[in-house]
Amino acid sequence: MGAESISHWSPTHAGSGAMSQEDIEEGSEASVHDLSVSFGEMEMEDPADVSFQPLSDTTPSSQGSGSGSASDQGTTNGWAGRKWIVDESNLLELFKTCHTCGTAIEEKRMVTRASQLKIYWTCLRGHSREWASCPDQTNMGRDNLLTCAATLFIGATYTDIKDWVDLMNIPIPGKTQYYNIQSKYLIPVINNAYKDQQQKIMERLTQLSASGQKIELCGDARCDSPGVSSKYSTYSFQDDTSQETVHYELVQVTEASSSVAMEAMGFQRGLDHLISKGVDVGVMSTDRSPSIRKILKDSYTNIRHEFDPWHVNKSVKKKLVKVSNKAENRVLQTWIRSSSNHLYWSCSSSRGDEEECVQRWTSLQYHVCGVHRWEKDGGLEYQCLHPSLTEEEQIRKKWLKNDSPAFRALKGIIMDKTLLCDLRQMTLFKHTGMP
Ligand SMILES: [Zn+2]
Ligand SMILES: [Zn+2]
Secondary structure (H helix, E strand, O other): OOHHHHHHHOOOOOOOOOOOHHHHOOOOOOOEEEOOOOHHHOOOOOOOOOOOOOOOOOOOOOOOOOOOHHHHHOOOOHHHOOOOOOOHHHHHHHHOEOOOOOOEEEEEEEEEEOOEEEEEEEEOOOOEEEEEOOOEEOOEEHHHHHHHHHHHHOOOOHHHHHHHHHHHOOOOOOHHHHHHHHHHHHHHHHHHHHHHHHHHHHHHHHHHHHOOOOEEEEEEEEEOOOHHHOOEEEEEEEEOOOOOEEEEEEEEHHHOOOHHHHHHHHHHHHHHHHHHOOOOEEEEEEOOOHHHHHHHHHHOOOOEEEEOHHHHHHHHHHHHHHHHOOHHHHHHHHHHHHHHHHHHHHHHHOOOOHHHHHHHHHOHHHHOOOOOEEEEOOOEEEEOOOOOOOHHHHHHOOOOOOOOHHHHHHHHHHOOHHHHHHHOOOOOOOOOOOO
């Protein structure tokens, strides 16, 4: 496509250029005036309108090429009704004769407000009528509100949608208008829905607490950008049973000295908030951040602190990959996946028993050598808990030699003091799936 065809394609603004000569041909000459009202001129009322009520069962009619009775009558489902992309020239064919009496139209004018089109006509018999492509709502064409809502609710930006409509030459609200609509009508609705939901969750948790039940929460921080350059950090709390987000704290970098400090600040502020609202926190599961560990140990002695196995497993796996990259440890590569699975299994199967969890994890050092029964602690006998292996499995597995560098490297990771200590705080298997 050359520059010429591109400029031919270049979209026209506010519908004005769309009125080419052929569109004006019918009726008396120049009877179609495009009185496009710039969308920016419209006043918007109710700066914080939260009146929108979602339909309880939104079924915006059948998709596809339906020709059943419902399609013939059109959908009258309010904002959820079907909408069509119509060529302007085809649409104007419908305005050659008066809709009331069928006589030729004498005078006609089009008024556009972004995506909304209104046509006013007077026929030879003197009927003056008006037609609109969609109803008005909050002082704008409803489809303008819907366009902005749909863009925001799918998580797209104005630019994403603007490129598409420009190529199609479909008018939509301008950028400033879009963000006005977003902040005046859409964000308040989202805010309200969020607060409603949060209130219900909090009511449930405080009732449970009042009846003596301990609440188990998971928490994690997220920054707006990785590393030290973050401006904001949010710390979210999730109810472990329902997996619902209960609360989050937003911390700005100006409040704290570093991103690590932001996380700790968000955590403590959020936890204090929940406790003050009457949530009786019994278990708090987080990553192994030293500052959060210290906060819980020093100031919240009645809360059991658990580590999310996902975070711990990630760091163990990283270590395994690193050592297995050395030439003499290559054989360890075949053991990375099963070691990681074994870590999860040790936590998930020990049901709160700290000794059992450590015992299960450290049994890996025997298993990887092909030893499934062993003695330790002065003659006590232990064994693997997996079903006994077939002779073929026992031969095919790449067992490690217990005097090899690979084994020593793996054993170093298995018996790492910090890990063995942390495992004691992973026995409830609070796996949050909050990366
Ligand atoms: Zn008429
Ligand atoms: Zn075994």
